Amino acid sequence: MKSGSSVQVRLPSELGFEKVAMSTAASMAALMGFSEDRIEDLKTAVAEACINAIEHGNQLNNGLSVGVVLSTSDDELVVKVIDDGTGVRNAPHAPDIDRKMHGDEDPRGMGMFLIQALVDEAEWHQGPPGKSFVRLVIRLDKESQ
Amino acid sequence: MKSGSSVQVRLPSELGFEKVAMSTAASMAALMGFSEDRIEDLKTAVAEACINAIEHGNQLNNGLSVGVVLSTSDDELVVKVIDDGTGVRNAPHAPDIDRKMHGDEDPRGMGMFLIQALVDEAEWHQGPPGKSFVRLVIRLDKESQ
Amino acid sequence: MQVTTKVSERTAAAASGGAVTILAFAGDISSASKDAILGAYHGLNGGATKILLDFTGVDYINSSGIAIVIQMLLEAGKSGTQSVGIFGLSPHFQKVFTMVGINKYAAMHKDEATALAAA
Amino acid sequence: MQVTTKVSERTAAAASGGAVTILAFAGDISSASKDAILGAYHGLNGGATKILLDFTGVDYINSSGIAIVIQMLLEAGKSGTQSVGIFGLSPHFQKVFTMVGINKYAAMHKDEATALAAA
Numbered sequence A, B: 001m002k003s004g005s006s007v008q009v010r011l012p013s014e015l016g017f018e019k020v021a022m023s024t025a026a027s028m029a030a031l032m033g034f035s036e037d038r039i040e041d042l043k044t045a046v047a048e049a050c051i052n053a054i055e056h057g058n059q060l061n062n063g064l065s066v067g068v069v070l071s072t073s074d075d076e077l078v079v080k081v082i083d084d085g086t087g088v089r090n091a092p093h094a095p096d097i098d099r100k101m102h103g104d105e106d107p108r109g110m111g112m113f114l115i116q117a118l119v120d121e122a123e124w125h126q127g128p129p130g131k132s133f134v135r136l137v138i139r140l141d142k143e144s145q
Numbered sequence C, D: 001m002q003v004t005t006k007v008s009e010r011t012a013a014a015a016s017g018g019a020v021t022i023l024a025f026a027g028d029i030s031s032a033s034k035d036a037i038l039g040a041y042h043g044l045n046g047g048a049t050k051i052l053l054d055f056t057g058v059d060y061i062n063s064s065g066i067a068i069v070i071q072m073l074l075e076a077g078k079s080g081t082q083s084v085g086i087f088g089l090s091p092h093f094q095k096v097f098t099m100v101g102i103n104k105y106a107a108m109h110k111d112e113a114t115a116l117a118a119a
Ligand SMILES: Nc1ncnc2c1ncn2[C@@H]1O[C@H](COP(=O)(O)OP(=O)(O)O)[C@@H](O)[C@H]1O
Pocket: A048, A052, A053, A056, A057, A058, A083, A085, A086, A087, A088, A089, A090, A108, A109, A110, A111, A112, A113, C063, C064
């Protein structure tokens, strides 16, 4: 794979299609030689980013699609997940399982935390519609998290 | 999955990336409920179609990309593989293993045959650059070939 | 399109004696799994105090699905009598469940034998 | 980027007596496999008359890769002394190999034991 190759995917804003992006990303990472562990991490991060784009960014609007751009360089795979929303305002925060177990915190709200915990870099960008995205990076030389 | 959902992929014209399209198609077919056997058939057909688009259609030109459009309807998955060439003139023909084994036929030249043999429908369309494509169909009610 | 979750119930003998109720999941664990998972849990007979969740047949779990598991653990915790254990998760999802802290409220085991030995 | 093909050579005993040379492939079998496959084949010592190709470690094979296998069978046929068998293909690739007619020139077996029993 030449450094700089990129693959683009467009998904409908429909839950379930995050699995298609997940497979695409997994196979791209496999081509690059990432270990199975790291590929599993990437799969979960990409799935969560797509779910957020589908649910929150595009609000399940059938007329909008989610863009996924996978770009390789020598030692990293960068995945951008783009939606038509106005982006994320909040920073990811670690779930508090005790508060969740006592009903003091929504049992949900773990997606951004998992994304950030599973990849080497995760950045959320607010932009005009069609330009809000989260950018994920996994690096080949960092085989353990 | 709503009938009519579609996923689009753009690949670089570089051998190896057919595996990315293969994974995307496999996961879409799995979402639709195709059996593992049929998914294997589709994977090989999609890979061969992408290899042809990369090698013959786009002649490994880095500046061109291969488009893959996967569309679902109630009972079928349609995959179009689009390149920037002028399309295929020849019809697929069955390999003659005896001639190949005697050096009277190129050992290659099996891609189109396999595509046609493995899916329910395969049609090659010649078009202007960026509009030549092969269209593959697999049907849910036809679980055996 | 989300893949449906199938839940099947079976009983096994705990090493410490008594019966263990196993809820075995198959398919995906996502936001679409709420009725299947909580429905199966609510349908357990009142005497089920030792519960094991079997994820062996599951290969996709997302954070909305994990939230449903947490919801069930919360209800089990409230009951005051039920203990819940987990087995059959892949190493990746064992890590993910640990990251969100589920291991604090549900013992995680590699497989059924280990889970029953501890039950 | 194409995944490289690794080929390793080993010997085993044929049921009919004598030695069988096994070429075990791992990785992908594609147009990038030519040197690995034909190189390994050309490197066999002249006495190797019973050859088995082991595809157990292979999960992707495309038509350009199959063409290289045919090229090898052609050379083995020309030698007049070598017989080649195949094992370890998934049911899908057994079907594909049969569709292109390879089974006419190389016996296809499910696994190593069956292949050695027939060798
Ligand atoms: N792509 C996005 N566009 C707009 N808002 C988002 C996006 N992703 C996340 N958010 C916001 O951040 C919150 C936290 O997201 P997350 O941690 O993934 O948990 P959950 O999706 O379960 O709420 C969401 O509830 C939503 O308000």
